[in-house]
Amino acid sequence: xxxxTCAVDRPKSLEGLDISESExxxxxxxxxxxxxxxxxxxxxxxxxxxxxxxxxxxxxxxxQQAYGLTEPPEQMVAETVAxxxxxxxxxxxx
Amino acid sequence: MEQQGSKDRILSKVDASRRDFVKRVLGVAAFxxxxxxxxxxxxxxxxxxxxxxxxxxxxxxxxxxxxxxPVHYQAQLADPSGATGVTGEVNFTVEGDNAxxxxxxxxxxxxxxxxxxxxxxxxISVNGIDVANFPEGQGVIGTGDVQRICDFxxxxxxxxxxxxxxxxxxxxxxxxxxxxxAIEPKPGETISLGPQ
Numbered sequence: 001x002x003x004x005t006c007a008v009d010r011p012k013s014l015e016g017l018d019i020s021e022s023e024x025x026x027x028x029x030x031x032x033x034x035x036x037x038x039x040x041x042x043x044x045x046x047x048x049x050x051x052x053x054x055x056x057x058x059x060x061x062x063x064q065q066a067y068g069l070t071e072p073p074e075q076m077v078a079e080t081v082a083x084x085x086x087x088x089x090x091x092x093x094x
Numbered sequence: 095m096e097q098q099g100s101k102d103r104i105l106s107k108v109d110a111s112r113r114d115f116v117k118r119v120l121g122v123a124a125f126x127x128x129x130x131x132x133x134x135x136x137x138x139x140x141x142x143x144x145x146x147x148x149x150x151x152x153x154x155x156x157x158x159x160x161x162x163x164p165v166h167y168q169a170q171l172a173d174p175s176g177a178t179g180v181t182g183e184v185n186f187t188v189e190g191d192n193a194x195x196x197x198x199x200x201x202x203x204x205x206x207x208x209x210x211x212x213x214x215x216x217x218i219s220v221n222g223i224d225v226a227n228f229p230e231g232q233g234v235i236g237t238g239d240v241q242r243i244c245d246f247x248x249x250x251x252x253x254x255x256x257x258x259x260x261x262x263x264x265x266x267x268x269x270x271x272x273x274x275x276a277i278e279p280k281p282g283e284t285i286s287l288g289p290q
Contacts (some may be wrong), residue, residue: 020174021115022259022274025129025222029175036133036272038222038261041119043128048108048116065100067125080128087132 011059011081011090012052028089037087046080050090056081131222133263133272163254164188164279171207171262171273178271182207184216184260186277188250201235201250203228207273211266218277219259220252253277 018029026039026047039047045066049059060077063069084090101120108116171182187202205216205228213230225243226235237246252258258277265271 018175019112021112022174022276025119027174027274029177031175031177034134034270038129038131038133038219040126040129040221042126043130044116044119045104046128048112049104051107053107062100062104063125065097066104066120068097069125073125076128080130083130087130089130 007094008055009093010052010055011050011085011093013047013050013084013090014088017089030088033088035087037089042076043080043084046077047084047089050081050084126221129221129223131219131224163250166280167253167277168280169260169275169277171260171275173271173273175272178266178269180208180211180264180266180271180273182211182262182273182275184275184277186253199237201226203233203235205230205233205262207262207264208266211264211271213262213264215264216260216262218249218253219261220249220257224261225249225258254279 018031020027020029022038025041025044026037028037028039030036042063045063046059049062054062056078057074059081060072060074063077064072081090085092101117104120105113105117165188167186167188169184169186171184173180183206185204189200189202205213207213207230216228216230217224218226218228218235220243223242226240226249228235235249240246240249243249243252249258256276256278259274260277261272261274263270263272
């Protein structure tokens, strides 16, 4: 019998991000990449939960509970994490 | 109880230097579609946006009841990265025959930046999304100039609720810069513009 083990995806934001707080959320500068990113409040919370301790379903659950949402925002969280990875703000998946 | 527990758990993992900010975010802001707007500083162009600043379509837009809020706004602009010393200021004046009809017609803009700096783009953002562009010096944002937001009044309401920012990108001495600042009613601004 073969046992297949799947690693749980626990996203983590990059170390040393240049984050500035603004009225609308975070402004993240990546001068080495010539990039600047604007995150609104909801994206800020998701980014802060990308700390290697939470899986994407756990992030979804925390966001749902924190905002008292009736439905888990599964798709929005997954897409946001993917976008953060695509933009080099969160480490790539293992 | 569960809701507060989740917020506490989130806050316990946030870097101490940003905890107060995230606490405010969790305390006052309702959950909206997450938005990540990414720019190439070099290219000075918006490249992506996850969602619209406000939902569009008949079901997503509030019924327009007219505008009731300040007439004069301002934004003090600075480079949040601290990489440049470029600064700027924008003044906004909401114009229209509001007293008679409660309808607004345009926002007059006046943007000034550090001497010798060249402005390549300037816009008002809501949730990080460009919703209205305006030029350096004097300009006008008309009712047909808003984008990715329900309508002109939605922009005015966002400004009145202090949910808007100005983002200005340009070059100075061959170096690109981005300066930003929150749009706020001018101090003492209490003028009412019509029915709410």
